[in-house]
Amino acid sequence: xxxxxxxxxxxxxxxxxxxxxxxxxxxxxxxxxxxxxxxxxxxxxxxxxxxxxxxxxxxxxxxxxxxxxxxxxxxxxxxxxxxxxxxxxxxxxxxxxxxxxxxxxxxxxxxxxxxxxxxxxxxxxxxxxxxxxxxxxxxxxxxxxxxxxxxxxxxxxxxxxxxxxxxxxxxxxxxxxxxxxxxxxxxxxxxxxxxxxxxxxxxxxxxxxxxxxxxxxxxxxxxxxxxxxxxxxxxxxxxxxxxxxxxxxxxxxxxxxxxxxxxxxxxxxxxxxxxxxxxxxxxxxxxxxxxxxxxxxxxxxxxxxxxxxxxxxxxxxxxxxxxxxxxxxxxxxxxxxxxxxxxxxxxxxxxxxxxxxxxxxxxxxxxxxxxxxxxxxxxxxxxxxxxxxxxxxxxxxxxxxxxxxxxxxxxxxxxxxxxxxxxxxxxxxxxxxx
Numbered sequence: 001x002x003x004x005x006x007x008x009x010x011x012x013x014x015x016x017x018x019x020x021x022x023x024x025x026x027x028x029x030x031x032x033x034x035x036x037x038x039x040x041x042x043x044x045x046x047x048x049x050x051x052x053x054x055x056x057x058x059x060x061x062x063x064x065x066x067x068x069x070x071x072x073x074x075x076x077x078x079x080x081x082x083x084x085x086x087x088x089x090x091x092x093x094x095x096x097x098x099x100x101x102x103x104x105x106x107x108x109x110x111x112x113x114x115x116x117x118x119x120x121x122x123x124x125x126x127x128x129x130x131x132x133x134x135x136x137x138x139x140x141x142x143x144x145x146x147x148x149x150x151x152x153x154x155x156x157x158x159x160x161x162x163x164x165x166x167x168x169x170x171x172x173x174x175x176x177x178x179x180x181x182x183x184x185x186x187x188x189x190x191x192x193x194x195x196x197x198x199x200x201x202x203x204x205x206x207x208x209x210x211x212x213x214x215x216x217x218x219x220x221x222x223x224x225x226x227x228x229x230x231x232x233x234x235x236x237x238x239x240x241x242x243x244x245x246x247x248x249x250x251x252x253x254x255x256x257x258x259x260x261x262x263x264x265x266x267x268x269x270x271x272x273x274x275x276x277x278x279x280x281x282x283x284x285x286x287x288x289x290x291x292x293x294x295x296x297x298x299x300x301x302x303x304x305x306x307x308x309x310x311x312x313x314x315x316x317x318x319x320x321x322x323x324x325x326x327x328x329x330x331x332x333x334x335x336x337x338x339x340x341x342x343x344x345x346x347x348x349x350x351x352x353x354x355x356x357x358x359x360x361x362x363x364x365x366x367x368x369x370x371x372x373x374x375x376x377x378x379x380x381x382x383x384x385x386x387x388x389x390x391x392x393x394x395x396x397x398x399x400x401x402x403x404x405x406x407x408x409x410x411x412x413x414x415x416x417x418x419x420x421x422x423x424x425x426x427x428x429x430x431x432x433x434x
Contacts, residue, residue: 006110009128016135016405017103019336020050021096023142026154029092036148037423041086043145045076046138048090051099052076054131057381058106062119062127068105072098079384106131121381129193130381136405143336143403144423147254147267156268157339170276170345173214176307176354177434180208183306184317186374187412197386198412200376204302208434211299211307213356214344215363216290216428219275221282222262224293225251235292240285243420253281253422267339276343278363278427284395284419287366287428298368299431301414304398308352308359309411319410321359321399322350327406332361334404341402341425356429360409363427364397371396371416393418401425 002010024032024047032044052072059065067073075081075089089095110128121127146154186201187194230250233241243249251257254265255273264273282290284298291297299307309318318324322331331350333342345357352359359365371394379387397415400408403425417424 002111005115005125006113009125009132010107010110013103013106013128013132013135016132016139017099020047020135020139020142022157023139023146024092026146026157027149028153031149031153032092033089036145039083040145040148041083042089043142043149044092044095045086045089046142046145047092048072048095048098049076049078050135050138051095051102053134054106055102057121057127057131058109059102061381062121063109065105068102069098124191124193126193126381133193133195133407136408139336139405140401140403140408140425143267144425147265147425148423151265151268151270154268159337159339170343171213171348171355171357173212173217173344175210175432176213176356177208177210178206178303178307178310178354181206181306181310183302183310185302185305185412187410188317189319194412195385195414196378196380197371197373197414199378200374201412202375206300206302206306209299209303209431210434211303211356211431212296212429214429215278215358215365216430217275217344218264218273218277218279221252221279221290222273222275224290227293229289229293235289237285237288239419240289243283243285247420249283249286252279252286255281274341274343277341278344278358280341280363280425280427281422282366282426282428283422284366284417286422287426288368290428291430294430296430296432298366299429301367301369301396301398303431304359304365304367304429305411307354307356308399310353317411318352320350321352321356321411327360327409332358332400332409333402334361334400334409335406336403338402359399359429360411361400361404362402363399363425364401364404364415365399365429366426367396367398369396370394371414389416395419397424397426 033042035042055068115122115125117123182203182205184201185204187198188201255262262273263270288298308321311318327334329337332347341362351357370392372390394416
């Protein structure tokens with residue numbers, strides 16, 4: 001018989017799997033079997049990979065079983081089978097049979113399992129939360145890949161991209177001053193799941209700085225383009241300029257020029273750019289250049305965390321930008337609620353202590369910091385999640401997007417992408433010295 005904790009884990013895993021299947025239902029299998037773009041595996045690869053990861057960490061590493069399918073273990077392991085070799089994959093039906101088989105064994109193991117143990121994989125149900133968060137993160141990755149496909153290939157859910165035009169007037173964009181003080185970086189909540197790169201929690205002193213209250217909008221970014229942003233060398237670093245030239249960037253990843261204006265590819269259609277929505281699909285290099293155009297800069301990771309999490313006198317760290325109450329539809333845009341961005345500032349209930357909006361949800365936000373280990377970092381349970389990417393190229397993104405699960409919205413979570421990456425639902429919030 002399951003304990004209350006075990007029952008909650010089973011329910012969360014079941015809910016996540018339902019959402020995963022919903023995502024694959026958006027597109028016909030023939031299109032899932034193809035890569036959405038150069039350098040990417042076929043979309044359907046991720047379906048079986050989710051099951052292989054679950055099997056590896058729960059059934060094999062924690063329970064001690066043999067792999068349920070040696071072939072799947074090989075072709076759906078990103079290390080054993082490189083992207084370019086991920087071809088001629090099994091059918092969706094076969095993959096789903098594998099997922100059901102693995103999940104049945106996982107839930108059987110969960111029945112009666114005690115997490116009062118010295119085994120680090122089972123303490124506080126670590127392996128189960130690891131598998132759950134892995135699936136939740138892959139759902140967002142799937143959203144990136146599906147977004148790259150022609151909108152006509154996807155079935156629009158009934159609730160997709162709700163109309164925000166009737167919302168109350170949104171606040172004006174301002175820069176708010178964050179006073180000098182200390183921030184507790186990383187995960188400070190005991191006995192709750194966190195990745196190794198969120199640990200150990202540690203104090204950092206942050207000088208006073210200013211930060212935009214709102215994300216940069218499409219309209220504001222269009223000003224950058226109109227002022228020659230992609231052609232004026234003075235706003236770009238050497239590496240950024242070279243990458244821009246090499247890949248012929250002239251606008252965000254999802255934009256296309258249409259006459260004198262711009263159109264944006266959203267998940268299920270293409271529309272004229274929505275001026276008050278946040279600009280998305282820009283690399284770290286573009287975010288850096290835009291900030292210089294405005295006479296500003298990107299915030300450091302510590303500055304971002306202080307702006308998003310500081311409470312009165314830093315008595316405690318906020319789990320989310322607004323506090324510790326779980327995310328909901330009034331506080332932020334998350335968990336595929338609208339299948340796209342919302343206009344900046346649409347969720348006043350999600351404001352930080354200093355009045356910044358959308359610091360949890362809507363879009364990930366580039367920071368200036370290299371993805372690097374915290375002091376005292378220890379890799380666990382495998383180096384390929386974090387340690388392999390401490391390479392000097394990846395940059396930290398914070399906050400979450402419209403496709404991010406509520407659990408992953410925690411303010412300690414550190415997303416990371418290469419500086420030239422443009423497929424993430426990522427935007428920019430500028431900072432400046434006082």
